[in-house]
Amino acid sequence: MSVWLPGAPCTPRGCVQPTARAAAVPLAVLRLTAVGLLLLPGIALLPLGRRVPEGLVRRWCRWIVRAAGVRVRIAGAAPPTGGLLLVANHISWLDVPLLAAVRPARMLAKTEIRRWPVAGALAARGGVLFIDRDRLRTLPETVAALTTILRGGAAVAVFPEGSTWCGRARGHFRRAVFEAALDAGVPVQPARIRYRGVRGTPATAPAFVGDDTLLASLWRVASARGVTAEVEVREPIPPGSHGDRRALACAAQPEVSAGHA
Numbered sequence: 001m002s003v004w005l006p007g008a009p010c011t012p013r014g015c016v017q018p019t020a021r022a023a024a025v026p027l028a029v030l031r032l033t034a035v036g037l038l039l040l041p042g043i044a045l046l047p048l049g050r051r052v053p054e055g056l057v058r059r060w061c062r063w064i065v066r067a068a069g070v071r072v073r074i075a076g077a078a079p080p081t082g083g084l085l086l087v088a089n090h091i092s093w094l095d096v097p098l099l100a101a102v103r104p105a106r107m108l109a110k111t112e113i114r115r116w117p118v119a120g121a122l123a124a125r126g127g128v129l130f131i132d133r134d135r136l137r138t139l140p141e142t143v144a145a146l147t148t149i150l151r152g153g154a155a156v157a158v159f160p161e162g163s164t165w166c167g168r169a170r171g172h173f174r175r176a177v178f179e180a181a182l183d184a185g186v187p188v189q190p191a192r193i194r195y196r197g198v199r200g201t202p203a204t205a206p207a208f209v210g211d212d213t214l215l216a217s218l219w220r221v222a223s224a225r226g227v228t229a230e231v232e233v234r235e236p237i238p239p240g241s242h243g244d245r246r247a248l249a250c251a252a253q254p255e256v257s258a259g260h261a
Helices: 025-051 054-067 095-102 111-115 119-125 136-151 176-184 214-223 245-257
Strands: 070-076 084-088 106-110 129-131 155-158 188-196 227-233
Touching: 025 054, 025 119, 025 214, 054 070, 054 095, 070 095, 084 095, 084 136, 084 176, 084 245, 095 155, 095 188, 095 227, 106 111, 106 136, 111 119, 111 129, 129 136, 136 155, 136 176, 176 245, 188 245
Parallel strands: 070 227, 084 155, 084 188, 106 129, 106 155
Antiparallel strands: 188 227
16 A cells, blocks of 8 residues: 555544434335435436536435435535635545535546446546546646646535545645646635534444445445534635645645534
8 A cells, every 4th residue: 555545544343333313224225215216317417417507416416415314404605606626524425415515516536436336437427537546656647637627617526635534533635636726726615524413413424434335334324313414615715825735725624624523
């Protein structure tokens, strides 16, 4: 494993706590079925790309999360139009539709996802950009691709921590992706994602960490009760306000980390 490869100490056994109330098995199966049925029209519309209205994409992404049994609350600043680097902390696979519910964007994901059955092929067809975290020399190519997309007026969503964390702990932002925003001259908009339980306490059931499998995580989320996903969208950081990627990453990190336990 590369010495620079982003990682987190979080594990399912050490960090993920079961919810106080679990949904009955039939309800969990019903939720997963609903998620699968909602994915079908999204797959059918993939060839249309950006021609699908953004408002429809945002609602569809909220429905995906809601179908899994998780309530959604999105608050804060509205994202600007045009090129935008949308950055957030990373806890769960649910973070992807949650950010798309803020503003539909091209996603940057680790190349391992491309090898996932079904999901990897769909991600590639949906325009996901893959980064090989084991090969540092490919990083400039990835940053150049991000810059081109941003200059074209599209939004790109990135999780700069480089790995998922349980939500009770967090990682530091990697700086490379912020170079793309600097080169393209676009704003950076931080978003903070949190998962809450019935009484407002942190919920770790959605966390997808360590050696967790996607199937295990899907079942754990569908079996949980009373989980709410909160997305707080912060004010955009305007282009030109920071001279280098280190300063820009340092400006975005507190906006995302504030309020974490």
